[in-house]
């Protein structure tokens with residue numbers, strides 16, 4: 001069974017992806033899941049009906065249920081897909097984002113091969129522009145490294161990836177997990193990644209060398225909600241037990257194709273304005289409550305751009321402070337977003353200028369360094 005969570009993406013792309021999945025010999029059911037008020041969901045349903053008439057698979061569009069207790073979003077969509085799967089007699093569940101423009105049968109083949117080889121979890125990973133994936137690189141993997149330094153959790157390359165395949169027992173465990181089942185928002189991917197590792201399942205990461213072509217965001221403001229929801233989910237995992245050792249197979253990666261290596265992930269100029277504009281009194285108070293090496297240069301943004309202070313070491317300190325003090329309230333969320341945007345700009349104007357391969361090497365080395373810094377702190381070294 002293949003599930004596509006849908007969020008106002010191009011309906012023609014979504015329908016083409018449903019047709020591709022429905023034509024795969026191993027696929028018997030294809031479901032696109034979206035919120036009731038999602039623009040264009042009806043257009044996808046019309047296209048799906050046409051796809052269903054042509055092929056052997058059941059093809060449908062379903063309005064997602066209200067399952068979690070956070071903001072209703074992608075998590076409710078994925079959880080609805082999991083419930084439908086468990087009510088069916090299918091034995092494998094694949095998820096793919098609906099907006100992939102280079103989706104073909106090889107994505108399903110790659111995951112099926114890993115499951116055929118006995119892995120209960122197959123995750124796709126792929127090259128991304130060096131200034132893309134800024135939540136993965138600056139939030140999720142660092143928090144996993146800081147919170148679970150001795151576990152393999154932080155080594156998973158794309159913990160926010162929406163392209164994965166799971167066997168039935170894995171899905172049963174996810175649906176039964178309170179931590180996963182409440183995550184109705186963007187935190188769902190983080191929760192799944194943690195819960196799968198915590199359950200001790202072997203994880204196979206399949207490399208898609210051509211990358212995933214899909215719509216990129218404009219300024220980082222487009223993913224503000226995603227930043228804090230992913231932060232909150234990852235921060236919650238730091239209060240849970242660290243996963244014990246689990247098998248993790250990583251297919252070797254390869255240099256990014258030029259179209260990805262040379263792509264700029266977001267609009268730098270627009271992001272500088274985000275840092276400077278619209279400070280509320282509550283945000284200023286939150287920023288002032290942080291230690292002065294962070295609050296001073298952060299608050300300078302009220303009069304001039306200030307982000308160079310956030311190198312990788314300073315960012316570790318910010319994350320540690322945020323883990324200790326953050327509250328899921330508007331002012332904290334806005335300050336977290338400003339700090340994250342500042343760190344993204346600092347990285348983009350330094351490390352990212354050294355070419356794609358070197359930038360990726362430094363990002364990876366930073367995550368490794370965070371795990372050893374946090375691990376050493378725990379063991380008192």
Ligand code: DGY
Pocket residue numbers: 132133134135136137160223
């Ligand atoms: C990430 O950071 O991986 C998110 O997909 C945003 O790019």
